[in-house]
Amino acid sequence: MLILARRTNESIIIDGEIEITVIEARNGVVRLGIAAPRKHKILRKELVTEVAAENRVAAVTHDPQAALKALGLL
């Protein structure tokens, strides 16, 4: 992992097309401005982690009978 120090209003540029600017850093909260082509999907990591975790719970990897029973309960 690359670690860089940036001050407010300073940026980094990734691959010549993604610019991330530090807008504000206060009380342990950093506000970032991100300018990137729309092809880049930008998400908070905790959301990705939450969806992956919910997918793992959703996967019926065993006991299909219980799943069908649950389905019948709907």
Add this chain to the structure above:
Amino acid sequence: MLAMLSEPTSAAAGVPTVAVKTLLKGVIEVPVNDILHASSGILGFEQLTTFHIYQTQPGWMSWLQSVEDPAVSFCILNPFAAGIDLDIELGSEDIADLGARTADDLQLYTTVVLDDDPAQIRTNLRAPILVCRRTGRIKQMIIDDPRLPVRLYLKDLRKPAMAVKKP
């Protein structure tokens, strides 16, 4: 909408089929056109890239079966058929990614968490699964919209006030 799935394939004679081992229906013969390909996979299951969608009973519930791993199967539902008031904005990139020409090429499903306790049965509106029937591509997309719950409990659907509010 789901009833249309089998029409084109049953009509086309001579389409090669693939034997798919399913969790709930045993081995079924699936026309190659109905094998779905995920380039980015289902989050948490990135190693799985081919799927098939089938039903065990008519209605808005279907099963998303991994072709590679017979033990992995997801219960999915068609939220519109289930009466969920869903307001999702698809980006043109997402549509293009799937090879869809228009939004009409796409089918949308949401994953369901099944549970022995009916009160716990829920669906994830924040990360729907999109299928392009024309290209056979499938993708789970995360919509960064806090109005879409990751856990919409189906028991709440029966209440008059829906959990998903319009803006």
